[in-house]
Amino acid sequence: MSAAFPSCEKATLPLIILPFNKSTYYIIFLQQHRQSTVKILPTFKYCRTQRIIVILHKKFKKLKKHSMKRAIICVIALSAISVMAAAKDEDSSKARNSSFTIEGYGETGVMKTSEGYNAVSPHVLAGAEYIWKYGWSAFGEVEYADAADITQLFAQKTFTEWAAVRFGKMTVPVGISNLLDNPMDHFSVSLPLGETDILPENCNLTGISFLGSHKMCNYEAQILLANDSLALAMRIENSPADNLSIDASGYYDGKFIVSSNLRFSSDAVIARAVATYSQRANAVHCGAEAGYDLFHGLPKANSRLFAFVRYDFSNHKENCHSAKIGINYLPLEQIVIKAEYERNILRNSSDNNLAIGVGISLP
Incomplete structure (x- = not known):
């Protein structure tokens, strides 16, 4: 036979x-x-x-x-x-598995305050990664906000899934704003100022990084050059379930910053929360947001419409409570249109803002 x-x-x-x-x-x-x-x-x-x-x-x-x-x-x-x-x-x-990929996003918007209409500064980011044999790869990223800047440029050698080394200019992995600044990763028209105000002034530094993943954990430790001295940064992320992620991160350059955040996502619900403390700024920021897809369960619904609420507290300059309510409409997976109402409550005053924005993410 x-x-x-x-x-x-x-x-x-x-x-x-x-x-x-x-x-x-x-x-x-x-x-x-x-x-x-x-x-x-x-x-x-x-x-x-x-x-x-x-x-x-x-x-x-x-x-x-x-x-x-x-x-x-x-x-x-x-x-x-x-x-x-x-x-x-x-x-x-x-x-044969060598590859070249391009990624990026852009976002802009308009905000109405008590002083009139203000444009939200356009924010564009483009990155490219090349992967070749023997576990080597290279990544470069250019960002434009008020001016163009090379935010990341590094080479990486991957030995195994749990051990890799990266050297060059890279993002400090502290705080949710540094890691999730893509417009698809937050409901607000712009990132909350409470956290960005207390993070390091320069969140992209040159150094060496050791990173990897094991089972449900991702981890990274960095040795960085900051203001002619050494700084240390680390981040550990645990994903006990496919739709749940919890991480803790820290940064030290003589004074420390610690942060923790939580992310949950399902077919209909997305929720995020973050808490950050800066010893240098002697300030705290806490924020949380949750959204529900109103189109979930509808037949032939190829688009998504999230109704969301968000709350932030920051004491960087003075105690500020901020509450937002709004919608995110995604006609396509890569495009989001945002609209929100915000109320900020300060110690002696308050103000109301309206904002609309659009974001595009590729791929």
């Missing part, structure tokens, strides 16, 4: 016959070409390793001692060949 090996390779004539016990012998074939067949007698049984097919047969005579020695030598040689071939295939696969 003929037995097909759908994902294995063509076998040559038997190279080795080895006794397994008194009634069972190994016949070993070296694989050469993919998606072919090999003739096997009806009484044969076979198993497959990475590059060697082993066939068990019960009707061979016992081999002589000198044949056994030659067979053992052949087995060792074949094992070495198979390991080298597998390594070569893995390297070739890595080379």
